[in-house]
Amino acid sequence: MTPATDFVVRAATPDDLPHLYEMAKLTGGGFTNLPPDRKALRTKLERSDAAFAKAEAGTTIADELFVLVLENVRTGDVRGTCQLFTHVGQRHPFYSYRLGTLTQHSRELDRTFRAEMLSLTTDLEGSSEVGGLFLHPGERAGGLGLLLARSRYLFIRAHRARFAERILAELRGIIDEGGGSPFWDGLAGRFFGMNFQQADEFNAVNGHQFIADLMPKHPIYTAMLSDTARAAIGLPHPSGRAAMRMLENEGFAHENYVDIFDGGPTMTARTDAVRTIRDARDAQVVAIDRDGGIEALVATGRLRDFRCAYASVRDTGEGGVIVDPGCATALRIGEDAAIVYAPRV
Known part of the structure; x- marks a missing residue:
């Protein structure tokens, strides 16, 4: 195992495309910020390169993307990546589901009923986002995931004017052994003529705005979903549990927001209260x-x-x-x- 001290996190360049593409093929689906599509990745790197070239922040927070990579300084190999989005919801509405409870009482039955509901919301628009963190399977030891994750907060601290007062992180939801999503199959899949794998491929290249455009806007009672779909709400993919713990250690919390695509948890925090930024x-x-x-x-x-x-x-x-x-x-x-x-x- 290569010592963690042999690695550095640096700004990505267009020349990193082959490395990112090879890592994207290892994600296993549902990882929308790192699609196994050369054109989509090239577009990301070009957008990131433009953001790095912009020396000063404007009077308002722009919609920028910064891509960072983890490089072995001895070999030059790129072994991980992460991303920062300065302002979500500026180009298109940023939708989430908010899990809430509706309490109703029947006097005749003398019973109180509490129903869980998923409501489509744009509450998190205007936030900054940290995401796209992926570490090569051969390097998942020695604290390199922590280096990648926390480097984002030191980057934010160095460029504080370009980031919002609130920050979020979306974690990938549950994917079954067959590559399907219980949440998608139980909810969104009923309104679209495609399975999760097809939707995942489209989502990775085009974003999940198409889901928000076609999904019903009224609240959805979770009791109407299948048991497997209901059980997946707000749970991270097993590979994301460590990432969730790292976010919690930084002060992020799950405040009942979930991804409209796979039901994974969305974690939020006040930017200046993030532990690494603060300390x-x-x-x-x-x-x-x-x-x-x-x-x-x-x-x-x-x-x-x-x-x-x-x-x-x-x-x-x-x-x-x-x-x-x-x-x-x-x-x-x-x-x-x-x-x-x-x-x-």
Whole structure:
């Protein structure tokens, strides 16, 4: 296993297309932010490249996408990726289902009934989103998933004006052994002439606006769904459970919003309250040495020059820190470099 210190998170470039395409083929379906489609991935990278090229934020938050990749600094191989969306719902309505309860009382029967309902909503429009996190199966150890996930928050901190006050993360929902979605089959599939695999392929390339356009807008009683569809509401795919725990550790919560496509949970948080954003500290490198200290994530640079890696960091006081040589190499920094760091937890 390659040490985690041999990896750096950096801005993606159009040249990363072959790497992203090979990883996209490993996702197993339902992973809409990383479709196994070269044209769709190329469009994402071009959009990201334009966002990295835009030096200053405007007076309002634009609809931008930033794609980051995890690179092995020794081999140059790309082994993971993640994405940041600055403003969802600006191009098209951003729909979610909100799971709520309707309480009714019958005086004649002397009974109170509580019915769960799914209501179509655009409550989360205007939020920023972190998503598209995928780590190559051969690297799922040593904290690389955590490095990818938390690097996004240090990126947000470095470009705070380009992100909203609220942030969300959509987790992939339950997919059965046959590649189907119990939630889709029990709800949306009844209104469309396609199975989940067909809808998944269309969704990955074109987005799920078509679902929102054709789905009934009135609330849906969950008691009318199949047992398997009802049981899948708000549950993450088994491969996403670790991601859900990482989000919860950052302060995200599941507030009963679920994805209209596969029923997976949508996690939300106030951007400035996200743990890594809140607790990260600015510092200046005063020396590069193997001199002990704490394990931390360290980031430097803006936009295309952004880089993030694991490091050993020792605080010398008054804003100065000592970082290890491996970190300095991965981040391409020397003494006097400005960094931001957060303890590895």
